[in-house]
Amino acid sequence: MESLRRNFFNGSQCNKRKITWIKWTMTLASKKNGELGISSLYALNRALLFKWVWRFISRDNSLWCRLILSMHGSKLPSSSPFRYSTWLSIIREIHSLKDRGVDLVSHCRIHVGNGLRTNFWKEVWIGDNPLCVLFPRIFALETNKDSSVAVKLSSVTSSLRRPVRGGSESSQLSLLQEYIEGTILSSLEDSGFGILKMRKVSFEFKDV
Template sequence: MAGTKVLASKKFGGLGVSSLFALNRALIFKWVWRFLSHDNSLWSRVIAAVHGSSSHPISAAYNSPWGTIIKEVKALNDKGINLVSHCKIRVGNGLRTSFWNDLWIGDNQLKLSFPRLFALEVNKDCSVADKLNAPFTASFRRQTRGGPEAQQLEQLTNLLDSVSLSNMEDRCFWDLNGEDGLTASRFKVNVFVWKLDQDRFPTRLNLRGRNISSHYVDCPVV
């Protein structure tokens, strides 16, 4: 009964939050977010060194706590919930973003959207800065030919026309709420407000109603 009330909408006296199952998955994904957002923490650097770079798609080299996290993310993806696709990169100077491998422009990795051009690329781990600060085809193993190659080159060139680098660092953002970070702090605030509204704090009067004695009898709110 209490669980149902917590999950109910706020207008019906509930808390309006998701289930603990969903919250647990959100907190698990927070670790993935930290890894993808290049926060430069020791934890992220260790994961990158042990399991590989932080490019999409994420993976684990062997069974480990990180592997368990990746397993949960993939399980959600198999059910049609692709959380990683909502971790986008806002390019600044382009130094920390992989041109072909990261999800930084459009709805897919450029290596998947433009496979013919990616096959010609010699430096497949080049950054956005590397690619935009030099002639685009300079790192190709040969010049593009007609047909699909020429068509993809024109499409990609048009897509990149809107890109301009700045002096700011590249950073990740969560495109579902338009904010730069993924946080569970709002959940904590909702719990506090709901407890206050429902008079669920452990005051002396509430404790007495639950047959719990309190030694602080002088103050009704202790």
């Protein structure tokens, strides 16, 4: 479809090709940059694919979401027990965008309710980055790296493999405790990812 549109704008008909006066990538560029601002079907398709991923991680409780959860689990899969998996193909496209500098999932943050379904260390539920990235020395001491928010809020140090020593470890522990201080859990389930402010990304769409 992208190729047909390109030929249409270039004035090509059947087997007759005309001179291309402007690159197709420039045709797709926005009017703010002095180009035509023709929407890219490639970009639109990737946006629609990510909408399915967003629905999955937001746990919208739809029949589709419950089916994917029962078949593939609660995490974004890197492999599938099924030979042909449409869901895994969608995830691969999202990872492909990440490799090209467009990490959409990193701009999502969980709205914590009771904290039972949210990973304390690896998921973005407070601030703009996972706690394992902000406090790597404490995360290295963690024996249960899949602890939920509900479990860790009761005692941050309960599952560490040894007591925290002085220096950077002690400093990071104090900062971590201060960072999560004031977090209040509720009786609601964790759900509803919010979209964080996204930085402007330069992305070149290749012709299909």
